[in-house]
Amino acid sequence: MITKEAKIGFIGTGVMGKSMARNLHTAGYSINVYTRTKEKAEELISLGANWKETVAELAQNSDVIITMVGYPSDVEEVYFGEKGILENAEKGTYIIDMTTSKPSLAKDIYQAASEKGIFSLDAPVSGGDIGAQNGTLAIMVGGDQQAFDGLQPIFTVLGENIILQGGPGTGQHTKLANQITIASNMIGVCEAIVYAKKAGLNSERVLDSISTGAAGSFSLSNLGPRMLKGDFAPGFYVKHFIKDMTIALESAEEIGLTTPGLSLSLKLYRELAEKGDNDSGTQALIKLFD
Structure with a gap:
């Protein structure tokens, strides 16, 4: 079970991601942030979030990594390759992609993560900017029960209707x-x-x-x-x-x-x-x- 001692890395601080990261910070978690446009993270940095210069640096210094980016191509970019999450996160790290993306890509990330001893969940959300601000998002999760249970403290900060739908990709479906x-x-x-x-x-x-x-x-x-x-x-x-x-x-x-x-x-x-x-x-x- 994740505790308040865990460092949470948040990649993507747009309309929804910014509010989600802020809620985690307010709940007492230490937050690392990275986004391609640093200006979008300035509000979080001013609140005490730690800015990381690259995806790799964030991955190396986070126990839980949440991604909330734009498109499946962005998801692929931050997860795969030498500078991506999967090559730089430590064994035992939890990764949660909350982007709405392709179910097949969620399965690919899960498979690659499993081979490295990393716990992977696809967990897209619904509720828009209001739900993100109020911490009342619906969170649709795909992955293993063990990882889902371990991340409950984080999910309950972000949303209210939190359901494990099944294996990898089912959250996206x-x-x-x-x-x-x-x-x-x-x-x-x-x-x-x-x-x-x-x-x-x-x-x-x-x-x-x-x-x-x-x-x-x-x-x-x-x-x-x-x-x-x-x-x-x-x-x-x-x-x-x-x-x-x-x-x-x-x-x-x-x-x-x-x-x-x-x-x-x-x-x-x-x-x-x-x-x-x-x-x-x-x-x-x-x-x-x-």
Whole structure:
């Protein structure tokens, strides 16, 4: 079981990673941080986190390593190669990839880690910037029971709904199911809000009514109000949602599943990105409807 004496290395301090690392620091853990753009880590450094110049240096000085980066290519870069985590972490280190990535890549990392006596989990999250700030993320974990149990003190700082789904890669598969659900839901939220406006209704009152009924969802309750305010700041980037949906669509095709709702949502978000909203929050989808 991990104790407060453990040094936690955190790679990736973007919109969500920064809040997650801050919560671990506040909980009393010693934090090492690395990100390609040091400015993104300045707030954490000012709070007392230890900056490491390279992935290798962080890996050599951390008992637990958490990665929260952008794309599968970024995951591969930080884990593999002479300067990566797997070549520099000590035997017995715990590694947790919390990026939404490919299930097959999670399995590759697990296999390579096992050969070196390193414990590996894939543990993507859901809950956006709000969940990251409040430590209420849903954490979907793939890997061994022993490693999962040992990391419970860390997981409980970061989230509330923490479930071991099965072996390596199952955390990623579960997150893809999560994104498939959100994909179609986001279209429905946008259509409902625009419908309410065009019907001459008070959109805020409409949200108050329907968000607690059968139509209720995180997107409706948390992103609907942002849509009404024209607040398109990223809690979760359009570009990252496109990445997630692309992986989900590829994974669905691999298992022979047709996902028309996912396909439509991906088409619309790609259109939104082409119009200049790649770095906006996912709630910016309403621009295509309104």
